[in-house]
Amino acid sequence: MSKATISSIFLPEKRRQARSGDRVMSGQEDSRFYNLDEIQQESAFSYFLGVDYIKKQFVFISKSIKNVLGYTSEFYLKAGLDFALECIHPKDLQKLHVTQKKILKVFYETPVESRKLLKFDSNFRIRRADGRYIQILRQTIFPDLTDDGEPLLDFSTCTDISRYKQDNTMKLTIYLMDIRGVKQIQEYDISDPETVLTKRQTQIMELIAEGMTSNQIAHKLVISVETVKNHRKKILESTGAKNTAEAMKITFGNRHNDS
Structure with a gap:
């Protein structure tokens, strides 16, 4: 998959030109994630991903990815988004374009001050190192934004839900989180x-x-x-x-x- 295709999945061209200032992370990993890595290291079913939304590259992958996908975090970090997208089931990768389009639509329709409060839950099949596909629930937030509300960081918790999900349907559920709790605001069935x-x-x-x-x-x-x-x-x-x-x-x- 080309870089252009990766960029189109994550962010349209006009959005990628947003000013990022000094908040875009330039290193391979960001120190803010070290404690999260310690928490997730022993998890058998979940791992964390951090993606620099401007540069389209991983800035963090928790060590527990080894338990879920069979790859070391060092390998996955080096292989990058090209490899990660290649591991997604071909049919689900096609639907991922639809999912991401809906995510961005809701994100940009939300007032800037509330965008950090959004959480996007979606699912897809991904291939493990042993060649077996599993169902992943990806829960994504955008905790770092520019002053005008453009996303800088995509932070996701990815959980193996194969034990509970037996079909291949894809859903996108959108939540708004505030001091009163978490409220579901949208839900979509993702069609072919x-x-x-x-x-x-x-x-x-x-x-x-x-x-x-x-x-x-x-x-x-x-x-x-x-x-x-x-x-x-x-x-x-x-x-x-x-x-x-x-x-x-x-x-x-x-x-x-x-x-």
Whole structure:
């Protein structure tokens, strides 16, 4: 997976340009996480991840990742986000684009002063070092923001829930945490990206995959070229993709070659 794809999952280009000041961590690990690592070292089912949201790199991985995924924290830290995303089940990775798009939508609709109080729970399948897939519940907060509310740090607790979850459905649940407790504010069932598109949009994507231009698609479907262009624009919006090639990967996976 390319760096551009990783960036598109985590943060759109216009958001990545946010001023980060001196608060973006430059080292491989940040000392603020050492105590958390001691707590999590003996955990059999959970591990912590810290991601620099601007640089798109891990800044912390707890040693307990060895107990859950079979990789040492040193290896995972060095392998980086490219490797981490490659370990996610291909079908779930496609849905992760949809999940992240919803996370960002709620995040930016929330007043700046409340964004640190949001918690996002999502699940996906990830491949262990032994090749076996397990179900992970990822609970994410954004504890470090710029003055204008842009995320600097993505901090997640990842828990193996395979013992309790027997199906492969994906959900996103969003909570608001305050002094009164934790309140659920949103819940989504994450569909396959292909089902996010309308029947007409899926049809257009199939024709694009066959190598047709917008003019050719318009002629075949007996619609205007402008209508085709509008559909293509909405396809990018619905899938969260930056271009048609990425939308093809998100929608169809490996069923079609890039166009």
